[in-house]
Amino acid sequence: xxxxxxxxxxxxxxxxxxIAIALPLIFGYIGSATSDRPAGTVAFDPNTDYIPVEALCxxxxxxxxxxxxxxxxxxxxxxxATAVSTPFVATTGEAALTEYLDEGCGNATLLSQDVDExxxxxxxxxxxxxxxxxxxxxxxxxxxxxxxxxxxxxTADGVKIVTPKFQTxxxxxxxxxxxxxxxxxxxxxxxxRNWEVSAVASPKTQPVPYISAGPDNKDAFELRLNDKNGCxxxxxxxxxxxxxxxxxxxxxxxxxxxxxxxxGSSCGGTxxxxxxxxxxxxxxxxxxxxxEFPHGTYPNxxxxxxxxPFNNGDGSTGGGxxxxxxxxxxxxxxxxxxxPYVAPPAPAPAPVATPDPAPAPAPxxxxxxxxxxxxxxxxxxxxxxxx
Numbered sequence: 001x002x003x004x005x006x007x008x009x010x011x012x013x014x015x016x017x018x019i020a021i022a023l024p025l026i027f028g029y030i031g032s033a034t035s036d037r038p039a040g041t042v043a044f045d046p047n048t049d050y051i052p053v054e055a056l057c058x059x060x061x062x063x064x065x066x067x068x069x070x071x072x073x074x075x076x077x078x079x080x081a082t083a084v085s086t087p088f089v090a091t092t093g094e095a096a097l098t099e100y101l102d103e104g105c106g107n108a109t110l111l112s113q114d115v116d117e118x119x120x121x122x123x124x125x126x127x128x129x130x131x132x133x134x135x136x137x138x139x140x141x142x143x144x145x146x147x148x149x150x151x152x153x154x155t156a157d158g159v160k161i162v163t164p165k166f167q168t169x170x171x172x173x174x175x176x177x178x179x180x181x182x183x184x185x186x187x188x189x190x191x192x193r194n195w196e197v198s199a200v201a202s203p204k205t206q207p208v209p210y211i212s213a214g215p216d217n218k219d220a221f222e223l224r225l226n227d228k229n230g231c232x233x234x235x236x237x238x239x240x241x242x243x244x245x246x247x248x249x250x251x252x253x254x255x256x257x258x259x260x261x262x263x264g265s266s267c268g269g270t271x272x273x274x275x276x277x278x279x280x281x282x283x284x285x286x287x288x289x290x291x292e293f294p295h296g297t298y299p300n301x302x303x304x305x306x307x308x309p310f311n312n313g314d315g316s317t318g319g320g321x322x323x324x325x326x327x328x329x330x331x332x333x334x335x336x337x338x339x340p341y342v343a344p345p346a347p348a349p350a351p352v353a354t355p356d357p358a359p360a361p362a363p364x365x366x367x368x369x370x371x372x373x374x375x376x377x378x379x380x381x382x383x384x385x386x387x
Contacts, residue, residue, distance in 0.1 A: 040227025043128030057105035083241035093182030
């Protein structure tokens with residue numbers, strides 16, 4: 001094979017190599033994309049999971065929003081010294097998220113902010129967060145060892161760009177943000193964690209955000225992680241400087257059933273399982289539901305179960321003898337030999353004990369009769385006159 005032939009082979013091989021690299025990016029995949037995560041989780045594996053086209057960075061233009069100096073009254077520049085970026089141009093939540101991801105593809109400060117925020121998430125706060133710690137720590141380690149400026153480069157013409165490694169990292173983070181659904185209207189939200197940059201950061205160095213000392217309560221676009229049951233976790237993007245805010249909202253957490261919401265009475269007694277951890281099944285009283293059994297209760301009288309007063313299907317009935325023909329017929333009452341219930345007579349009251357009567361008092365002794373009142377003489381026994 002001559003040199004010309006080898007040159008053709010080399011060119012073809014190079015073209016095929018470019019196609020092999022480009023196709024996954026064009027169609028939104030990195031790796032084999034063997035699995036898609038269900039709604040309601042941020043768990044993501046960059047080696048196997050699908051990366052949406054919207055998460056990919058379409059250009060490598062460097063964006064200097066985070067290092068622009070303050071110009072009062074100019075919306076194109078930061079409005080205060082600790083701002084993470086410039087204010088949002090977007091006026092709806094969906095447009096704001098798109099704007100944030102677009103700027104993120106050329107702004108290393110936003111990447112640092114996102115990685116540090118996501119590393120603080122737990123599975124209890126944001127379902128699936130712990131499964132992302134490995135690749136998030138990979139990005140964090142690179143930033144710690146090399147600094148944010150390592151993501152910046154220049155073209156031959158001196159135009160500032162970001163590196164391919166940065167674009168790869170950014171697509172991973174963008175994939176996580178796309179799991180959230182933006183609330184369309186901006187609203188004042190009180191954060192329990194938010195980010196800012198140092199007021200003395202060098203205007204020539206890409207600043208690294210850190211956690212703010214206090215909560216934020218300015219207008220922001222809320223981002224909600226949802227599943228079929230509703231909102232599971234809440235983050236937000238501040239409209240004034242694109243800082244990320246962590247929102248702790250009772251409205252964005254599933255509320256477990258409480259014991260007070262349960263019906264405590266069941267057929268024949270109290271439902272013992274009615275607790276916050278194991279809520280009871282609301283039940284009904286058989287006497288009210290099924291007057292055919294006025295003197296008994298139907299054992300399966302619970303919502304979601306067979307509430308009919310017919311055969312249970314296991315050979316037993318609610319008020320009659322066990323059936324002998326197998327499962328029994330649920331369409332008719334089973335025969336019964338029960339006799340009508342007669343209430344027993346009330347027991348006679350117990351006799352009340354009474355105390356013995358007190359004896360009559362003995363008469364007091366009387367003095368002997370006096371025959372001679374003048375002398376006070378009384379004759380002794382057997383004599384009629386005093387001596």
